[in-house]
Amino acid sequence: EAGVAQSPRYKIIEKRQSVAFWCNPISGHATLYWYQQILGQGPKLLIQFQNNGVVDDSQLPKDRFSAERLKGVDSTLKIQPAKLEDSAVYLCASSLELGRGVKTQYFGPGTRLLVL
Amino acid sequence: AQSVTQLDSHVSVSEGTPVLLRCNYSSSYSPSLFWYVQHPNKGLQLLLKYTSAATLVKGINGFEAEFKKSETSFHLTKPSAHMSDAAEYFCVVSDLRGTYKYIFGTGTRLKVLA
Secondary structure, eight states: OOOOEEEOSEEEEOTTOOEEEEEEOOTTOOEEEEEEEOTTSOOEEEEEEETTEEEEOTTSOTTTEEEEOTTSSOEEEEESSOOGGGOEEEEEEEEOOOSSSOOOOEEOOOEEEEEO | OOEEEESOSEEEEETTSOEEEOEEEEOSSOOEEEEEEEOTTOOEEEEEEEOSSOSEEEOGGGOEEEEETTTTEEEEEESSOOGGGOEEEEEEEEOSSTTOOEEEOOOEEEEEEO
């Protein structure tokens, strides 16, 4: 079974530029998550989708970050404009379960972003 | 509110000796708990999970963890460390209501000495 795919793996941009990351979850997984992992910290949830609807985006900086999952499968996370403090690894995860109950999340390899 | 505390930011062990990575949690409800491992430049891989069944949970690569409600702990152990175990380990709590979102600890970096 193919895992969660992410691209690109690495990206270097200058501040105030824009950048986009792509994620393709495990086939059949209804829930998709984007996390930000700053060096030396645990991942922080940015946004959670169930199918193509947003479940939780309370920690997404909406003035510069946006995300979509138009067809309920793959997803794009965008930053515009980027700031130095956005340098981090952006992880995508997906889970199978719907409704109530524990959802085991499976993670992609991440996109490492460096903002200069 | 749920939270998780990993008591050691760095742990060093010699190859072949036991590993203990400590995790304490706080949860208003019965939690689900997970341990993930992250090797350099890799994503997070699930080691094991506790979801209110057996309190001793066995995972991959010889790791196991014991859920102790009275101590609010979920420590990760392995009898004998291998060089390939060197990585970052994250303890995660997920409450059983709402969005079931993950709350991550700050991580423990395990170093294995030859």
